[in-house]
Amino acid sequence: MIDLNKELHKHSAFKSFRPGQEEVLLNLFAGQNTLAVLPTGGGKTLLYQLYGAITHQRVLIVSPLISLMQDQVGRLQYLGSKRVVAITSAMDFKERTAILRNLSHYQYIYVSPEMLVNQSVFPFVAQQNIGLFVIDEAHCITEWGPDFRPDYLRLGAVRKQLGNPLTLMMTATATQPTRTDILQRMGFSVGEARQVVMPTNRRNIFLSAKVCANQKEKNDQLESLVSHLDGSGIIYFSSKSQAEQIAAMLTQKTHKRVMAYHGGMDNQQRFRIQQQFMNDDIDIVCATSAFGMGIDKENVRFVIHYHLPNNIQSYVQEIGRCGRDQQPSLAILLYEPNDQYLQLGLIENTIPEEQLLSYLYQHPNELEKNDAFRVIKYYYDTGKSFEEAVSIFDQAKKHRIQELEAIIAYIYTTGCRRKLLLQHFDEVVNNENSEFCCDFHSDFWGHWREFNDHYLKGVKQVKRQRSTDWHQILNNLFLLKN
Amino acid sequence: MKLSTLYLLCGDPDQFRRAKAIKNVLIGRRTVSNLYWGLEYDLLSYFGVLRNFSLGDEQATIDALVRAKMVIVDEGLLYKLTPEGQDKKQELSNSLGATKELTTVVKYDIVRFSRRFIFAAQVISEYSYANSQYYPQTIGFFDDQLIKRWFIQNKERQLPQYFHDLLENFLTSLNSDLLANIFVQSLSGHKFSGETEEQIATETGLDPTIVQLQWLKLYAKLFLQLHDDRLTPLKLLLSDLERPVMSKSAQQTFDLFISQNKFNPAKIAQVRGIKLTTVLEHLLEAAIIQPRGQFPFDRLLTSSLKTKLRDNQSKVDGEWQFQDAKAHIPELQFFQFRLFQILERKLGQND
Ligand SMILES: [Zn+2]
Numbered sequence: 001m002i003d004l005n006k007e008l009h010k011h012s013a014f015k016s017f018r019p020g021q022e023e024v025l026l027n028l029f030a031g032q033n034t035l036a037v038l039p040t041g042g043g044k045t046l047l048y049q050l051y052g053a054i055t056h057q058r059v060l061i062v063s064p065l066i067s068l069m070q071d072q073v074g075r076l077q078y079l080g081s082k083r084v085v086a087i088t089s090a091m092d093f094k095e096r097t098a099i100l101r102n103l104s105h106y107q108y109i110y111v112s113p114e115m116l117v118n119q120s121v122f123p124f125v126a127q128q129n130i131g132l133f134v135i136d137e138a139h140c141i142t143e144w145g146p147d148f149r150p151d152y153l154r155l156g157a158v159r160k161q162l163g164n165p166l167t168l169m170m171t172a173t174a175t176q177p178t179r180t181d182i183l184q185r186m187g188f189s190v191g192e193a194r195q196v197v198m199p200t201n202r203r204n205i206f207l208s209a210k211v212c213a214n215q216k217e218k219n220d221q222l223e224s225l226v227s228h229l230d231g232s233g234i235i236y237f238s239s240k241s242q243a244e245q246i247a248a249m250l251t252q253k254t255h256k257r258v259m260a261y262h263g264g265m266d267n268q269q270r271f272r273i274q275q276q277f278m279n280d281d282i283d284i285v286c287a288t289s290a291f292g293m294g295i296d297k298e299n300v301r302f303v304i305h306y307h308l309p310n311n312i313q314s315y316v317q318e319i320g321r322c323g324r325d326q327q328p329s330l331a332i333l334l335y336e337p338n339d340q341y342l343q344l345g346l347i348e349n350t351i352p353e354e355q356l357l358s359y360l361y362q363h364p365n366e367l368e369k370n371d372a373f374r375v376i377k378y379y380y381d382t383g384k385s386f387e388e389a390v391s392i393f394d395q396a397k398k399h400r401i402q403e404l405e406a407i408i409a410y411i412y413t414t415g416c417r418r419k420l421l422l423q424h425f426d427e428v429v430n431n432e433n434s435e436f437c438c439d440f441h442s443d444f445w446g447h448w449r450e451f452n453d454h455y456l457k458g459v460k461q462v463k464r465q466r467s468t469d470w471h472q473i474l475n476n477l478f479l480l481k482n
Numbered sequence: 483m484k485l486s487t488l489y490l491l492c493g494d495p496d497q498f499r500r501a502k503a504i505k506n507v508l509i510g511r512r513t514v515s516n517l518y519w520g521l522e523y524d525l526l527s528y529f530g531v532l533r534n535f536s537l538g539d540e541q542a543t544i545d546a547l548v549r550a551k552m553v554i555v556d557e558g559l560l561y562k563l564t565p566e567g568q569d570k571k572q573e574l575s576n577s578l579g580a581t582k583e584l585t586t587v588v589k590y591d592i593v594r595f596s597r598r599f600i601f602a603a604q605v606i607s608e609y610s611y612a613n614s615q616y617y618p619q620t621i622g623f624f625d626d627q628l629i630k631r632w633f634i635q636n637k638e639r640q641l642p643q644y645f646h647d648l649l650e651n652f653l654t655s656l657n658s659d660l661l662a663n664i665f666v667q668s669l670s671g672h673k674f675s676g677e678t679e680e681q682i683a684t685e686t687g688l689d690p691t692i693v694q695l696q697w698l699k700l701y702a703k704l705f706l707q708l709h710d711d712r713l714t715p716l717k718l719l720l721s722d723l724e725r726p727v728m729s730k731s732a733q734q735t736f737d738l739f740i741s742q743n744k745f746n747p748a749k750i751a752q753v754r755g756i757k758l759t760t761v762l763e764h765l766l767e768a769a770i771i772q773p774r775g776q777f778p779f780d781r782l783l784t785s786s787l788k789t790k791l792r793d794n795q796s797k798v799d800g801e802w803q804f805q806d807a808k809a810h811i812p813e814l815q816f817f818q819f820r821l822f823q824i825l826e827r828k829l830g831q832n833d
Pocket of ligand 1: 415416417418419437438439440441
């Protein structure tokens, strides 16, 4: 029998496992395919890093975003694994060819689903012995979700072609229907895969929401919160330009150091702001939801949503980025009635209209030309008729609107927010702590500054004195031995 | 980079300039037309200087500059600086300083060099603290391998001391604390994450694009210094950064053209198995890029044709068009017209 705790100490700096990690590893070592639902910050990377380190086998990780993959490669290198590589569409042909030719040198291989099914890539991957096949962000397989990626649906077939390697599917939140869907799409029948599902509830996060009369009031409320809340924070937006505008506004009107952070930035900028945030050189990042999927900052004290999240699952994931250190933390959702139209507009934009669909079905060679048509192409290629496709997208739209309504119901609820959130995951609140739960049990909005003084201020945060003198900076950068 | 700042820097108060062509010159889109406008606007020595950057949309940028009353426009996205625009240009030029170093950026991939250097500095900074747990930057597969190889080959060479002394001396030699500060903020390393151009801009009052251009200039300067230092342990970081001044194919055409055989364009097309129009484009590229004395204009333009063209040009106000000349000289080909313009432009520059 393998001594997992001993291995943990040998291969990482962690003192103990987080909830669920050990159970997942035991399943894997027993040769069981596993679906793991571990909350954000639950240490998903460690699972396959440790499995690879102990067994010396090759690990293939399917991951949805380039930026996320780069963060993960960085994280794995940070954790001490050097033979890591990511195959992404951002690489040029020469670079990709060189990596594919040398694939056997790498123990951890990250790849996007689109790259993996690519005919110029797959044969190289298929030549390798894969000890563990990891599907990260496995909820992307769900057709009704906003993160749906059609190539995730091919992973079941890919797994067969790879000779059915041991498989680990991971996601941060998944309702029961989502979990069933993931297993079914991956080609597992009931009993063929184990499930390790950790509670979604994060007791150290206080939940609150506020309805503002209009955008002006929302901005004033945000400014006031940012001025007075202590510690690091993330503010989520649904558009890059808004993230930038509000970051500029907050920089101007508060004494906090605020930066925008989103997918439109280049690698260098992203890296720098990420590092500054990790090092507490900046207090707050204004981010789009793509941000932070791979960031691992322990002491984020609050998450504010300036725009509506896509759905309850995304909301739970996004607020999960605060309080990883288990210290008291705060989730705030700010809302003004126009926000729902913005969100509706986003839904309209991501779901093709019948007219476009009809045009593309008549001119299928156009489907190749735009990546935005990938989902349509998938249905076309799998033989769905025009009428079927229309109905599928219609359903998806209805589903997205229902999800939006669920979020709005969460905002306007007159009961316990935690209870309502957890209902979506078939969980109930145990050991209710009405003193630190949500703004239903007390007049939070009348006393949020006291809340801050009581819960957030106490958490020690080391503010480093930043040098602005270049001689000093050079001396600190390079430690010289005399 | 902000295209608006670049348009101001490359604009002129007297001449309407083509916004599209200027952007194409800066990002180095190599067509004869872009090269020609680069020559016309005296921007040829910056051809491709910003090829690593995305510059934004020209129409939206010009619209914004018009609203700000910095430029006036003519049809086809031609723009000219207003007096306010000219003042702003002057202010930006003053904060940018001399642009000679930017010509190094045309000849060498300085952005790539800076990424290698910044990554190497991070590795050495953490190494000097014996720290192996940190988030490395991502600079691409090949350069990643290069830095690994470089580190293994050189780690016995007191690299922390070397980096410290190199940068201390280099930054002192700038004689400007402002520039030295801008430079160090491009680095990252042990418990130091540097700053973005926006952050530096906020602190210094400079335009963020000027900060980026200063970085380019500073890294070009550092590159040249290391390039001349035969003993530097950073030699590997300087490899494979040359950029050819002419495209490979155009160079081959030009070599045949000036070879002892004195092949004419038709013969070159036949020898190389390419289209005559392609050969003519190659020759135009060479005529633009080569110094005037190096390109035998006389072999392609007879003196009688030159006289006719000069005569026609003097009668036209504003931008002289091929159609004007063709109406006057029916046998004229566009190739000859363009070549003549290049020659005239080069003669003018030497006055
Ligand atoms: Zn509650």
